[in-house]
Amino acid sequence: MTETPRDAHEFGFSTEQVHAGYLGEAGHGARITPIYLSAGFVFDDFEHARARFAGTDPGYVYSRINNPTNAAVEKLLADLEHGAGATLVGSGQAAATVALLSVLKAGDHFLSAPSIYEGTRALFRGNFARFGIEVEFVDDPNDPADWHRRVRDNTRLFFGEAIPNPKNDLIDIEAIATSAHEHGVPFAIDSTVPTPYLLRPIDHGADIVFHSTSKFLAGHGNSIGGVVIDAGRFDWAAHPDSYPHLHQPIFDDGVETATWVDKFGLKANFAFARAVVAGRFGTSLSPFNAFLLQQGIETLSLRLDRHARNALAVATWLERQPEVSGVDYPGLPSNPFHALAQRYYPRGAGSVFAFTLAGGQEAAKTLYDAVEVFTRMTHIGDVRSLILHPPTTTHSRLSAAEREQAGIHPGLIRLSVGIEDVEDLLADLDRAFRVLRGENPPSLRGAGGDAEFTPADGL
Secondary structure, three states: OOOOOOOOOOOOHHHHHHHOOOOOOOOOOOOOOOOOOOOEOOOOOHHHHHHHHHOOOOOOOEOOOOOHHHHHHHHHHHHHOOOOEEEEEOOHHHHHHHHHHOOOOOOOEEEEOOOOOHHHHHHHHHHHHHOOOEEEEOOOOOOHHHHHHHOOOOEEEEEEEOOOOOOOOOOOHHHHHHHHHHOOOOEEEEOOOOHHHHOOHHHHOOOEEEEEOOOOOOOOOOOOOEEEEEOOOOOHHHOOOOOHHHHOEOOOOOOOOOEHHHHHHHHHHHHHHHHHHHHHHOOOOOHHHHHHHHHHHOOHHHHHHHHHHHHHHHHHHHHOOOOEEEEEOOOOOOOOOHHHHHHHOOOOOOOEEEEEEOOHHHHHHHHHHHOOOOEEOOOOOOOOOEEEOHHHOOOOOOOHHHHHHHOOOOOEEEEEOOOOOHHHHHHHHHHHHHHHOOOOOOOOOOOOOOOOOOOOOOO
16 A cells, blocks of 8 residues: 655744755765855866756856855745745845846836835936836825826836835735736835745735845845845736736747746746846855855844844833834834734834934934944844934935935934843943933943953964
């Protein structure tokens, strides 16, 4: 009697983040994927080279196109996101560019949620506009009617940001994805802040997901990178007039006539994005940075649990301070987006958020200069806690009216809460608030330790 095979075991996230993507290493049996710092890869002979370029041999050709280190991390991220494939690129900004330019062309129009990373907004309003691609921002992203009424004959994509930085005004992912699909267009989403540990947008209907891997995925502030993941579910074949580039021959040589849709089906856009957009624009990620990213991902769930737990404690503490007029953290029951946070982020609502001081910019300056544990720098997703004043930095190029409309008030401060002991973070903020109140509290660090650097003399 033949035994009926059991269903495949479903591994937990923490197991997947350690094991998924490992391709093995035949040379010496290394358990960690090595860093293949090689621009090109050797061909055995004439026919081997021909087969590599024809795609009949799946091996490696050139690291701008593919690399064994990068391939392992791409498979890891595709698995973690429940996607059909992933492409690593040189930065989060490159990821946004590749993700959208694989779909959009001159003359196209696309819709975006209003609260997005300012670098992405500048990309849309500046660079994309120069290419003849028009972006339109909806007013209320959680009202499907607002999306529907703005759709035109040349609308080709909907876009949003999972946890917008810094206001945390969450979007209803499933509602936007449904609206996009009703109009026969894909939904792309920037999921940098939650990472796949807190949110898997593809499970909620997203078609294209991208990340700045420089942030929580790498986690240690040591490398720049980005990734684009395709769900492999959007039916590109059903829309030849909207996405004609996927219905054109892959090779413009008059010999092979197969189109991207013919050859790759539901993965047509993924293949096009990888080969034509990322490959030809040269957005490739260094294998060394891919290795650092892989190392960071192995502890992602552990770090994100601590990040989210610390953030909730800090936000709760801030909400009780009389100088604070508002805390933009959806993990708080008082936050207007708390219901969406409970629905989409049961493991925690991330750790990047803003709070606003009623005293305006001068109060923000005083507090900003008083912290000793929080690091003053422009970055998020680091193991270290970071602090920034967006009105005079990341959002300084917006007009005063635009900042007011976006809720970027003069007293707004952004925190990226790290994984330090939360008692120390609260002590740092408490001391800074005491300075804000006109007190002169002692430094948390006292006079410093007695240890000295080890001298090199005699070594």
